[in-house]
Amino acid sequence: MVACAAGVAALIGVSVSKNKARSATQQHQSSSWQGGQQQLPPPGSAAAEQLLASRDTPAWVVELYSTYNDRPVDCSAARTASSAASLATFKPLTVPVVFHCLRFKRDGVLLPPADWDALQAGQRLVDVANKLYTGTAIQFKLLEVRSDVHQHPYLLLPSLQAWQSCTHNSVSTAGVSCLKALASQPSVAALSTQQQVLNVLVAGSSEDSTYCNTSDSTSVCDSISLGYSGAKGPWFAASAKPSPTWSEDASDENWLFISWDMMNPKAHNSARFWDGGGATFAHECGHYLGLMHTHESAQPCDMLGADDVADTPPNQQIDAYADAAGNLAALSGWCSEFRTGGQPAAADLAAFRSCKVQEGSSSNGSVDGATVLDNIWNLQSYVPDACYMLLTPNQVERMHWAITTYRPKLVAAHAA
Numbered sequence: 001m002v003a004c005a006a007g008v009a010a011l012i013g014v015s016v017s018k019n020k021a022r023s024a025t026q027q028h029q030s031s032s033w034q035g036g037q038q039q040l041p042p043p044g045s046a047a048a049e050q051l052l053a054s055r056d057t058p059a060w061v062v063e064l065y066s067t068y069n070d071r072p073v074d075c076s077a078a079r080t081a082s083s084a085a086s087l088a089t090f091k092p093l094t095v096p097v098v099f100h101c102l103r104f105k106r107d108g109v110l111l112p113p114a115d116w117d118a119l120q121a122g123q124r125l126v127d128v129a130n131k132l133y134t135g136t137a138i139q140f141k142l143l144e145v146r147s148d149v150h151q152h153p154y155l156l157l158p159s160l161q162a163w164q165s166c167t168h169n170s171v172s173t174a175g176v177s178c179l180k181a182l183a184s185q186p187s188v189a190a191l192s193t194q195q196q197v198l199n200v201l202v203a204g205s206s207e208d209s210t211y212c213n214t215s216d217s218t219s220v221c222d223s224i225s226l227g228y229s230g231a232k233g234p235w236f237a238a239s240a241k242p243s244p245t246w247s248e249d250a251s252d253e254n255w256l257f258i259s260w261d262m263m264n265p266k267a268h269n270s271a272r273f274w275d276g277g278g279a280t281f282a283h284e285c286g287h288y289l290g291l292m293h294t295h296e297s298a299q300p301c302d303m304l305g306a307d308d309v310a311d312t313p314p315n316q317q318i319d320a321y322a323d324a325a326g327n328l329a330a331l332s333g334w335c336s337e338f339r340t341g342g343q344p345a346a347a348d349l350a351a352f353r354s355c356k357v358q359e360g361s362s363s364n365g366s367v368d369g370a371t372v373l374d375n376i377w378n379l380q381s382y383v384p385d386a387c388y389m390l391l392t393p394n395q396v397e398r399m400h401w402a403i404t405t406y407r408p409k410l411v412a413a414h415a416a
């Protein structure tokens with residue numbers, strides 16, 4: 001079975017080949033895009049179809065539309081096939097997932113409260129991830145959401161402080177030690193080592209004032225990551241610090257963390273937040289299955305380091321870059337507008353070219369005019385919730401290579 005979905009929309013395939021053909025005259029043909037006249041019509045509209053069929057349409061626009069509205073990733077567009085031998089043997093994979101919702105007691109009351117359905121919340125995260133992974137031949141399946149501290153005593157932490165600290169945070173490495181210990185609990189470890197289940201540990205809030213008092217200097221709560229991958233396998237580059245002891249059998253090195261805010265249907269696990277919780281979960285799954293950040297490298301804009309993926313352009317950490325320039329809200333607004341059919345102008349993305357890579361100077365990236373546009377919609381970047389939209393064909397290839405190479409037991413247990 002081939003890696004990518006077979007029934008790729010014919011229109012997209014045509015557009016991609018046209019884009020390749022027109023690269024020689026890119027400078028002339030991209031002029032109308034650089035002039036700021038172009039707006040992006042709603043995905044799925046007749047105008048969008050017309051746009052995708054046009055020879056003048058830049059590759060990044062085709063890419064942006066290609067995975068929107070459940071269009072599968074078109075792996076025929078991948079720029080290299082260095083891992084083709086592995087891909088030939090890859091089978092569609094369904095990764096089983098168990099969420100572990102950590103809790104604590106304050107004044108005898110079990111918190112966070114179970115005033116929403118944890119099973120539904122977990123299902124929503126999985127559903128969003130599956131949509132983002134459409135056409136990748138990788139899907140996720142919810143097995144269980146554990147939140148009952150009587151049935152699963154390891155879920156109960158001694159205090160609010162412990163619940164906030166047993167997280168990936170930028171203050172202390174004790175948080176990761178705590179998460180590793182939980183992942184090693186017999187009933188958690190059995191899931192990963194015997195059933196090849198993906199364990200997701202959920203704790204900590206940086207946004208809910210009930211739990212996070214940012215004026216409390218002893219709390220780590222305002223330093224909690226949205227998510228984190230405890231799996232740091234050999235697919236990571238040196239700058240991403242792979243673990244020398246990682247193996248597929250190590251339960252303490254095969255888990256994900258997401259914050260409680262990401263699972264909370266009243267916060268990021270909702271349409272109101274563009275399903276940012278599900279996107280965060282999907283982003284961490286990307287790390288778990290073989291992907292690095294698009295900005296991964298020791299040096300910003302490192303052309304050779306970065307994420308080792310041919311079709312993601314080098315970029316600085318996008319949210320920080322935009323924030324420093326005062327453009328973060330504009331970026332979020334652009335993505336929101338695109339997703340609601342508001343026809344944002346392509347020219348409004350001019351500020352998001354963080355690496356100033358010149359056209360023709362690299363085989364790495366979507367080229368549009370003089371400099372390369374950041375991959376602002378990429379699942380493995382740091383972008384506002386509204387911008388998490390897609391994986392590129394080469395990212396999908398890389399995941400298949402990493403899974404086939406490093407997770408043979410996962411493949412044996414859960415490949416179709």
Ligand SMILES: [Zn+2]
Nearest residue numbers: 283284287293
């Ligand atoms: Zn990440």
